[in-house]
Amino acid sequence: MLFAAVALLVAITLVVIGSRPEQPSTAGAEQPAAQQAFLARIAQAQAAASDSSNALAQRDVLQSRDQDLAGMAEVASWIGVVRGVQSMQDKAAVSIEFGGVRIVAGVHLSYGLDTLIAPQNAALYNALLTLKPGDEVIFSGMFMRDNGALVEISYTDHGAVSAPEYLFSFANIEPR
Numbered sequence: 001m002l003f004a005a006v007a008l009l010v011a012i013t014l015v016v017i018g019s020r021p022e023q024p025s026t027a028g029a030e031q032p033a034a035q036q037a038f039l040a041r042i043a044q045a046q047a048a049a050s051d052s053s054n055a056l057a058q059r060d061v062l063q064s065r066d067q068d069l070a071g072m073a074e075v076a077s078w079i080g081v082v083r084g085v086q087s088m089q090d091k092a093a094v095s096i097e098f099g100g101v102r103i104v105a106g107v108h109l110s111y112g113l114d115t116l117i118a119p120q121n122a123a124l125y126n127a128l129l130t131l132k133p134g135d136e137v138i139f140s141g142m143f144m145r146d147n148g149a150l151v152e153i154s155y156t157d158h159g160a161v162s163a164p165e166y167l168f169s170f171a172n173i174e175p176r
Helices: 002-017 033-050 055-072 122-129 157-162
Strands: 074-088 091-098 103-107 136-143 165-175
Touching: 033 055, 033 074, 033 103, 033 157, 055 136, 055 157, 091 122, 091 165, 122 165
Parallel strands: 103 165
Antiparallel strands: 074 091, 074 136, 091 103, 136 165
16 A cells, blocks of 8 residues: 555656746846846855855855845846746735746845835736746846845745745736
């Protein structure tokens, strides 16, 4: 019985992994220079964090990265891939990924920040109604900041290094 359960779990896992949609390319020369610079700073911090002697030193690298990136807070016509569109608090939440970084329209209760997209923002809200995970998009907006640094919302420091997630206020999203 245990063998059958394990075999079934392995089969389901293989089907899920094998059925992932092919990811559109959003790398290299297609990206605006500011987006490439942003990703270069992320990569630099990832290398420095992996060389850190301990968790405190790694946290210092992350804080420095997010303060440096605050100078690039405004975004115009960057390229990304939709990872999810959901309803939250009668508004829209969306996550977009580019180069291993995820940006999210959401809520950060500790900082009192809310970037959810209200139906009253009709153009942006209606654009989200047609998007699905895997769609390549062009987006503009602004990274949220607190105390001079971008608001990074990963649950762990490991996530903040390997796949950072930032709270973002979208001004525009359109299919590419």
